[in-house]
Amino acid sequence: MPGAIYAEGLVKTFGDVRALDGVDLDVPEGTVLGLLGPNGAGKTTAVRCLTTLLRPDSGRAVVAGIDVLGQPDAVRRSIGLSGQFAAVDEYLTGRENLQMVGQLYQMRAKQAKARAVELLEQFNLTDAADRPTKTYSGGMRRRLDLAAALVVSPPVMFMDEPTTGLDPRNRQQLWEVIQQLVSGGTTLLLTTQYLEEADHLAHDIAVVDHGKVIAQGTSDELKARTGGERVEVVVHERGHMGTAAEVLRGFGKGDTTVEDHTRRLTVPVTGGAKLLAEVIRELDSRGIEIDDIALRRPTLDDVFLSLTGHVAEEKPEGNGEQGRRKNTRKEAVK
Ligand SMILES: Nc1ncnc2c1ncn2[C@@H]1O[C@H](COP(=O)(O)OP(=O)(O)O)[C@@H](O)[C@H]1O
Ligand SMILES: [Mg+2]
DSSP: OOOSEEEEEEEEEETTEEEEEEEEEEEOTTOEEEEEOOTTSSHHHHHHHHTTSSOOSEEEEEETTEETTTOHHHHHHHEEEESSSOOOOTTSBHHHHHHHHHHHTTOOHHHHHHHHHHHHHHTTOGGGTTSBGGGSOHHHHHHHHHHHHTSSOOSEEEEESTTTTOOHHHHHHHHHHHHHHHHTTOEEEEEESOHHHHHHHOSEEEEEETTEEEEEEOHHHHHHHHTSSEEEEEESOGGGHHHHHHHHHHHOSSOOEEEGGGTEEEEEOSSHHHHHHHHHHHHHHTTOOEEEEEEEOOOHHHHHHHHHSSOOOOOTTSOSHHHHHTTOEEOOOO
16 A cells, blocks of 8 residues: 555656656655755655645656645645745734634634644744744744644645754754654655754655655665765875775775875774774874874765765855865775
């Protein structure tokens, strides 16, 4: 039986861009799927197709048991959506916006008011509740948008990058709200650029790149494919990179990645801090001076690197960080 969110062969093109290039998804009822991918991967397009805001060129989707293309109105009544295209009225206050959503969903005025108070509290917006939304900061708007999506608890929810732009405290709070929601039985599809977030919230993760699901599994399964933890070393002298690679190979559980121009070597490991200390001792005993060494948890970049052999490409709006990392290559040090 298909899950609460089901998609088969979704394709959506914008001119030359294949934003979705045959996406299949199946999210069992009561679970959370994290759609994980970099900017431009097709996450928002997928959410928009699944929530009836955009018509795919081909493919099929069923949400809450209802055919998305056949009965869009019925789908809309069964889902909640929060995302990059927020439906918040600038001229109403936060409180008024939430009450209005409640009334749209046929709540009684009293019930809508009470729900608004509850959500304002939950999202730290009580102090700003009676100010017009246009005076809100970006983070406040995002929280209000999320609160609006939660006024009623629909059986299926979509959240498009719910925590992008939130500070760590608000992110943590939102994670808690999402966990509460899911423990109440809601099926959730959320998109994110952060492995850590998908890790924290999702039962299953689908990694998307160029409109395709390139890997799917639990967080542990995906991390295992990257080799999990990694030790990252920056050696002081370029001439020591070969020897350093040899040392790392001895401790590594997979291929060593070498970045020539930054003198950075990375190797998947198991063993945590204890192993890190051993690596340092070994490098030291071979007379290799290091500028930096760290134990790193897998990031989205690591997952991408191991799945595709290249790092997640950023749009030009990135800070140049990705440009630096583009030259990373996977060395066949075995
Ligand atoms: N309305 C649109 N018109 C033209 N191109 C679009 C439109 N929406 C998305 N795209 C393109 O489709 C690709 C996927 O975009 P999107 O789904 O927004 O990715 P994500 O949400 O993962 O960042 C990108 O290359 C983007 O530029
Ligand atoms: Mg997006």
